[in-house]
Structure formats: structure tokens, C-alpha cells
Amino acid sequence: MRKTIGQGLERGVFPGVVACVSVQGEPVFYEAHGAAEVLPNERAMLLDTRFDLAQLTQVVATMPAVLRSVQLGKLSLVDPIVRYLPEFATGIDRYSKAQINAFHLLTHTSGLPTWRPMFLTARGIKAYLRQLADTPLETAPGTRAIQSDLGYLLLGFLLERVWDRPLQDICEKLVFQPLGMTSTSFAGEGLPADLCAATEIGNEWERKSCDQREAASFPWRGNTICGEAHDSNAFYGLDGVGGQAGLFSTAADLNQFAELWVRKGIVRRERFLDTTLVTLATSAHGEASGRSFGFGWELAGEACAIGSTVPSNSFGLSGGTGVSLWCDPLSKTTSVLLTNSIHPETSESRADDLARWREQFHVRAFQG
CATH class of the missing domain: 3.40.710.10 (DD-peptidase/beta-lactamase superfamily)
Structure with missing residues (x-):
């Protein structure tokens, strides 16, 4: 996995990464590499760096x-x-x-x-x-x-x-409190930038997705986004707190959260979620372009976002800021992968590069 990370850094897929892979509740790989920010100032990535979870907010908080x-x-x-x-x-x-x-x-x-x-x-x-x-x-x-x-x-x-x-x-x-996720919170009006991984400079990706006549007069951010929700609906319209995006967390907290799912709702030998709800959340209820979904979670399958070679009963989700979390309840393996791939800018080709690299990492994580 360290070699795979090195290849991602060398190819410029992302400036920095924190990864945590656990088996049976014990971390077998937990490392930080590269930079949390490169512009305007370079800053090293740390194990406790907080990341904008983007769509992962949906399964870590809202669901x-x-x-x-x-x-x-x-x-x-x-x-x-x-x-x-x-x-x-x-x-x-x-x-x-x-x-x-x-x-x-x-x-x-x-x-x-x-x-x-x-x-x-x-x-x-x-x-x-x-x-x-x-x-x-x-x-x-x-x-x-x-x-x-x-x-x-x-x-x-x-x-x-x-x-x-x-x-x-x-x-x-x-x-968050019951699960002991002490470094997890919504961005709100902003978190200390030195604790967080940077995302885009400005909101160029979403700006290009808007009607250009409407976008032309909008007061877009032009700075390096760091400690603020990258998602525009969360940041501009909802003070950094949305059911769809705006959550920040660390690899350690997400590893703890993932344990809940591989242990089917049990936390520290106590039931946190009913078995029926856990089963419903991780079962297929709908399909979009060949991809199957439970309650927010994407389920393993031929067209799943991290490829068809992950364990057949695994599930997870990726966020648009370069973050992902996947779980295999059979082997009780969890794979937390946090990158700042959209910093300082992003593009379709860079997103494709990340998708291919992310698949390689998670497959290796599950193979041990």
C-alpha cells in the first residue's frame, strides 16, 4: 500500500494522503504522506489532518x-x-x-x-x-x-x-459523541485552516457547472478553500452545514465509524444500531447506471466506483474532494482513504486518474 501511495504522489494524482486500513478492529496500515496544502503555502500532511468529506457526509452523519x-x-x-x-x-x-x-x-x-x-x-x-x-x-x-x-x-x-x-x-x-468521534464536525463558519487539508482554489468545478450568465455575477470564493465546506450549497446557502455535504473528519475517526458497520451495529459491545436497520442500510434498494445503492452506501458490483474485484459483500462511498471509505463485513476489513486530490485545482482527467488509483488502493487493502 505504501508503494501504491508513492506511485500516486509521483504521478501527481494528489498532493497528500492519509490512509488507514484495519482488520478485526486493529490498524494494519495507518500513514500520512505528502502535503496537506501546496498553495499559497506548503504544509505537511499529518495523521490527524481533517478532511472535507463532501458526499461522505451523507453516510457518516445524515444517514x-x-x-x-x-x-x-x-x-x-x-x-x-x-x-x-x-x-x-x-x-x-x-x-x-x-x-x-x-x-x-x-x-x-x-x-x-x-x-x-x-x-x-x-x-x-x-x-x-x-x-x-x-x-x-x-x-x-x-x-x-x-x-x-x-x-x-x-x-x-x-x-x-x-x-x-x-x-x-x-x-x-x-x-459523533456515542461513537467517540471527537475530531468530526461540520465546517460551519470555518475550522482552523492549519488543522485541515486544502481543497480547490475557488469553486471552479461548480462554477463551470452553472449557467454562465448566472455564475458571472455571483461572488465566488477566489482563495484556497481550507477549513470551509467546498460544496457550494453547504457553504454559500447553509452556513457550511448540509445533509449532503459540509462534514470534516480524520482517518482515525472514520476508522472508528467504519467499525460500527463491519460489526453490524455493535460499538464497544453495545448495540448502537438495530440489526434490521444495519441490514436495510447495506442491502440493495436501487440501481443507477449499473451501480447498486443501499442507504447512501454504494454496494460492490460490476459497475461500482472502485471496480468489480472488491469483496462481493463490501460497501462504501467516495466524496468529490478525493475521500473514500469502504467496508467488508465478512473479513471485518475497513479501508479509509483521504486525499486532497482537488487541490489546488481539478479536472475531468485528474478525477479519472484518482478513480483508477483509488481502485488499486482499496483492492490492495482488501487483499491484505
Whole structure:
């Protein structure tokens, strides 16, 4: 694995990396290499460097907070979410949206599209809910999987409405504190930059994905993003806290979180998640472009993001900032791989390079 990391650094796939691979709860590889930041100043990568988890937020914070809420009787997987968020079904496709429940959102089968640049005009939950109400569904609920950041954005709003508390507080109480994840938190208004791995200079990737007329007048960040949510919907519109993105964590904390899943809901010999919920979360419920999804997790398969040679019952997820987490409950192996591959800039070719390299690393991690 050290050789694979060296090859990634030499090829310029990323400036720096922290990797932690554990078997039966014991780390067998835990190392930091390269730089946490190269521009404007170079800074070494450390084992405890915090990374922007991007879409990993969905399975590390939002999804387990929803499952804990179900377990505590605060929420049902099958009740329509309009019971809690009636304003969601007041616009386009209102009758179909009235059928959407938490199960649909968790499994990416709500019909909501992958992403929309709502941050260009939306500020705060009410404005986002208005835009979500006016966003057309791409499919009928429950018919097909579309990996959707918007679905998890909505789950974050659902949690806040159910608990009447900020999402950060909910996740801290229900997930991070019980699991001992002391270095995990949402970016909020910003974390100390010297603790974090840098991401892009500005939001060039998302800026290019917007309508250029709207993007031209938007006050984009131009600095090196470090300690702030890279995701624009989280940063500009939601003060750095979203159900879809905005979480920061370390390899050690994520290793601890992964142990929960390979031990099927048990933490320090106590049940943290019901067996039924763990089974549901890691079973296939929808397919998108040949990729199968559980509750946020992508499941191993021919078209999975890290290739077809990983263990058949493994599951995991990757985030757009260069981070990934995969688990194999059969061998009780977990593989945490955190890179700052989009620093100082990113491109489709660089993303492809990372995808190929990431597959090599995780395959080697599972092979031992």
C-alpha cells in the first residue's frame, strides 16, 4: 500500500494522503504522506489532518442520524416527509412529492435530480425548500435510483424539523459523541485552516457547472478553500452545514465509524444500531447506471466506483474532494482513504486518474 501511495504522489494524482486500513478492529496500515496544502503555502500532511468529506457526509452523519431517529421513535422510514415538511409539496410535481418518504431519500429513489446550484439565490432552509418544491422530479418516487445530493440535503432539513435543533447538534448527539468521534464536525463558519487539508482554489468545478450568465455575477470564493465546506450549497446557502455535504473528519475517526458497520451495529459491545436497520442500510434498494445503492452506501458490483474485484459483500462511498471509505463485513476489513486530490485545482482527467488509483488502493487493502 505504501508503494501504491508513492506511485500516486509521483504521478501527481494528489498532493497528500492519509490512509488507514484495519482488520478485526486493529490498524494494519495507518500513514500520512505528502502535503496537506501546496498553495499559497506548503504544509505537511499529518495523521490527524481533517478532511472535507463532501458526499461522505451523507453516510457518516445524515444517514446514521436518520436511523437513530427511527430507532428512538422520532421518525418513520415510510411516512411521507410532507408530514414534517409540508412546504416541499407545494410546487411542481406536488402529488408525486407527497409520496416521498425517508426510505426513498436514503436509497436515492425519490426521483430528485443529482444536483442543482440552488446556492446562487437560496439562503437558509426556507429558501431551499421553496426551490426544492419547484424542482421537477426526474422519475416517479420508488421507480429508479438517481444518486442525489438534493435527497440528502432534504434529509438534513427533515432531521432539523423533527428534532427542532440544528443538524450539527443532532449529529453530534446521536452519532459523533456515542461513537467517540471527537475530531468530526461540520465546517460551519470555518475550522482552523492549519488543522485541515486544502481543497480547490475557488469553486471552479461548480462554477463551470452553472449557467454562465448566472455564475458571472455571483461572488465566488477566489482563495484556497481550507477549513470551509467546498460544496457550494453547504457553504454559500447553509452556513457550511448540509445533509449532503459540509462534514470534516480524520482517518482515525472514520476508522472508528467504519467499525460500527463491519460489526453490524455493535460499538464497544453495545448495540448502537438495530440489526434490521444495519441490514436495510447495506442491502440493495436501487440501481443507477449499473451501480447498486443501499442507504447512501454504494454496494460492490460490476459497475461500482472502485471496480468489480472488491469483496462481493463490501460497501462504501467516495466524496468529490478525493475521500473514500469502504467496508467488508465478512473479513471485518475497513479501508479509509483521504486525499486532497482537488487541490489546488481539478479536472475531468485528474478525477479519472484518482478513480483508477483509488481502485488499486482499496483492492490492495482488501487483499491484505
